Amino acid sequence: MAFGDMVRRLAVDTRPLAIPDFRRLWAGQGVSFIGFQLTAVAVSAQIYDITSSSFWVGMLGPANLIPLIVFGLWGGAVADAVDRRRLLLTGSVITWAATLALLAQAALGTANVGLLLATTAVHATGFAITGPTRAAIIPRLVPAEMVPAANTLNYLAGGLGSVVGPLAAGVVLAQGGLAAAYLADAVLFTAGFYAALRLPRLAPLGEVTRPGLRSVLDGLRYISGHPIVMMSFVVDIIAMAFALPRALFPQVVAERFGDSPIAFGWLSASMAIGSVVGGLMSGWVGRIRRQGLALTFVIAAWGLSVAASGLVGALWAMVALLAFGGAADLVSSVWRQTILQTHAPDEMRGRMQGVFMVVVAGGPRLGDLRAGATATWFGATGAWVGGGIACALAVLVVGLAVPSFRGYRAGTREV
Known part of the structure; x- marks a missing residue:
C-alpha cells in the first residue's frame, strides 16, 4: 500500500462536513x-478565591451532577416527543442565561x-437538555453509514476544546479576570446558538410518548430488554469506574515529581491530547463492523495502558501511555455512541442519549471515588x-460473556 493511500485510510473521515446542517x-458545538471550558475553570477559581476551600470547589461536583442526572433523563424523554430543534434552542437559552448570570455576578x-x-446548577440543566438532544439529532442529519464519522468529528472537537479551553482560561483569567472569562463564554456560545437556529424542523418520528416519569421508565425498560444497548452502558461504567486515574494525579505528582505544576x-x-491525535487518525473506525467485540478489546487496551502508565517512572512515558489510553477511549466512545444512535429506533434515541449522558457524567465520578x-x-x-488491570479483566469477562454483544455487527437491530 502506498504511503499516500495509508494516510488517506487513517485520516479522520470528514465526509459528514459536506452536509451543511451537520457542519454548522x-x-x-466546537x-x-x-x-464551556472557560466557564468551568473560572467558576472553580472564583469559588476558591471566595472560600480558600477545596471542599467548596468540590461542591461543584454535585451542583453539576444532580441536574445532569435529573434533566438528562427528562431531556432525553422530551427529545423523543417534541421538535428537537425547538428543544435544542430552549436548552441553549437556559445555558446562555446562566452564563450571563455568572457574568453579572462577577462584574x-x-x-x-x-x-x-x-x-452552576442552572447552567448544567441547560447542558443536560442540549446534550442528549444534539446527539439524537445527528442520525437525522447524516446517512447511517456516516454516523461513526460524525461522532468521531464531535469527539475530536470536544477533545480540542478540552485542551484549548483550559489553556485559554489561564490566559483570560490572568489578563482580564473572571468577568472576561464569562464574557468570552457568552460570545463564543453564539456560534452554537446560531447553528441550532439554522437547523430544519425535526419533529418526532414513530410513536410519540408523552414525556414524564412513565416515558423515562419506558426508556429504562427498553435498555433492560436489549442486551446490546445495555452492554454499551455497562462497558463504559467498567472503563471509567475501574481505570480512571484522574483523582490520583495530585498525589503521584507530589510523590514522583516534587509537586511540579x-x-x-x-x-x-494527556488523555485529551490522545483523544485529539486519535481523532485525527480515525479513518478506520467507521469501517469496523464487529463493534461489540471491538469495543470490548479497545476498552481492555485502555485499562492496560493506564496500568502501564502507573508503572513507568518518566513523565514523558506516563503522558504517552495515558495519551494512548485517551485515543482508545475516544474510539470506544464513538462506537458506544454509534450503537445507541443506529441500534435504537428514532423514538427512543433521545432517552438513550439521556441515559448515556448520566453514565458519562456519573462514571468518572465513580472512578474518582474508587481511585481515592x-x-x-x-x-x-x-x-x-x-x-x-481490573478494568481490562472485567471488560473481557463481561463483554465476551454476552453472545449478542460479542457478535453484534454495525447496522443490525435486536427484535
Missing part, C-alpha cells in the same frame, strides 16, 4: 465548548458561594495500576 452544528463583585453553585498540567492534559478509596489502602501506585 459541529462547528458551533466553538461553544471552548467557552458586580458578588461573593455568594450558594448563588454561584445555584447558577508542569507535571500536573501534562498529566491532566483504594489509594488509602494500597497507595497511589497500587490504586492506579490495579484499577487498570
Whole structure:
C-alpha cells in the first residue's frame, strides 16, 4: 500500500462536513465548548478565591451532577416527543442565561458561594437538555453509514476544546479576570446558538410518548430488554469506574515529581491530547463492523495502558501511555455512541442519549471515588495500576460473556 493511500485510510473521515446542517452544528458545538471550558475553570477559581476551600470547589461536583442526572433523563424523554430543534434552542437559552448570570455576578463583585453553585446548577440543566438532544439529532442529519464519522468529528472537537479551553482560561483569567472569562463564554456560545437556529424542523418520528416519569421508565425498560444497548452502558461504567486515574494525579505528582505544576498540567492534559491525535487518525473506525467485540478489546487496551502508565517512572512515558489510553477511549466512545444512535429506533434515541449522558457524567465520578478509596489502602501506585488491570479483566469477562454483544455487527437491530 502506498504511503499516500495509508494516510488517506487513517485520516479522520470528514465526509459528514459536506452536509451543511451537520457542519454548522459541529462547528458551533466546537466553538461553544471552548467557552464551556472557560466557564468551568473560572467558576472553580472564583469559588476558591471566595472560600480558600477545596471542599467548596468540590461542591461543584454535585451542583453539576444532580441536574445532569435529573434533566438528562427528562431531556432525553422530551427529545423523543417534541421538535428537537425547538428543544435544542430552549436548552441553549437556559445555558446562555446562566452564563450571563455568572457574568453579572462577577462584574458586580458578588461573593455568594450558594448563588454561584445555584447558577452552576442552572447552567448544567441547560447542558443536560442540549446534550442528549444534539446527539439524537445527528442520525437525522447524516446517512447511517456516516454516523461513526460524525461522532468521531464531535469527539475530536470536544477533545480540542478540552485542551484549548483550559489553556485559554489561564490566559483570560490572568489578563482580564473572571468577568472576561464569562464574557468570552457568552460570545463564543453564539456560534452554537446560531447553528441550532439554522437547523430544519425535526419533529418526532414513530410513536410519540408523552414525556414524564412513565416515558423515562419506558426508556429504562427498553435498555433492560436489549442486551446490546445495555452492554454499551455497562462497558463504559467498567472503563471509567475501574481505570480512571484522574483523582490520583495530585498525589503521584507530589510523590514522583516534587509537586511540579508542569507535571500536573501534562498529566491532566494527556488523555485529551490522545483523544485529539486519535481523532485525527480515525479513518478506520467507521469501517469496523464487529463493534461489540471491538469495543470490548479497545476498552481492555485502555485499562492496560493506564496500568502501564502507573508503572513507568518518566513523565514523558506516563503522558504517552495515558495519551494512548485517551485515543482508545475516544474510539470506544464513538462506537458506544454509534450503537445507541443506529441500534435504537428514532423514538427512543433521545432517552438513550439521556441515559448515556448520566453514565458519562456519573462514571468518572465513580472512578474518582474508587481511585481515592483504594489509594488509602494500597497507595497511589497500587490504586492506579490495579484499577487498570481490573478494568481490562472485567471488560473481557463481561463483554465476551454476552453472545449478542460479542457478535453484534454495525447496522443490525435486536427484535
